[in-house]
Amino acid sequence: MTTLFLITLLQTDPYSGMSSGETAAVAGLGVGMVLFFFAFLFFFLFCMFKIFKKAGREDAWGAFIPIYSSFIQIDIIKRPWWEFFMYWIPFYGFYLMIVDLNRLSKFFGKSEGFTVGLFFLSFIFLPILAFDDSKYNPDALPDLRNK
Template sequence: MNEYSNGTSGMGAVMGFMSFIYFLAIIASIAGMWKIFQKAGEEGWKAIIPIYNLIILLKVIGKPWWWLFLFCIPLVNIYAAVMVCYLLARSFGKDAGFAVGIFFLGFIFIPMLGFGSARYIGPGGNAQDLDQRIGSIGLS
């Protein structure tokens, strides 16, 4: 047996496992975004086309297409990403905590939003719909 064979096979197994987990996270995010688009009245296949999926996401949250350019400007892109996460959460009646989850753990929170019971209430969380929901549970 070679003196180098013991450590490399273990590292290869770990790297293979991590690659598999990463692959599953990507698939879960794509499937979650597909369902989010469907809930928002868009066709799900739009989630798999790069750039176009961001344009559709901006439409879903009520922002103009030119916000796409904000993602090309250093530091501004962080602000834009945070706002997109926040407005996406609000569009489905979720709070800022859920938006933080989308921002940091999107591979978990995007599928939760897509496959969960959350309903699309409008771009950025339509205030009128939100008022109706609050009134229907007796909090107003």
């Protein structure tokens, strides 16, 4: 039965009702969305690069490498390296993300309100953190890496 359905589905042309102009418009919209996504992604990664630079990291370029950037961020907020694997535990990883955003805010001299902003409106508050004149204070919170 499923095979018959798939054969019937493959024989239909989903674009038979669209003119070439409509097809071009849909394709252009798709390309535009992809370009917007990559521009937003590059801006986000550049903000992380600036935050890593403000924290005094020599390897700030690591912001552009997916898993390595997580390890850099964990090191900046002075948490143990194995915490990266804790992010994958359901619910606890979500809680840990909020705690780590709070630690990141505190290391740059920001309040809990800024943490809420980072959580809900990260596309606004991350550039604020990257481009404002706040300084990284490595002594703001205790170092949890040695425990």
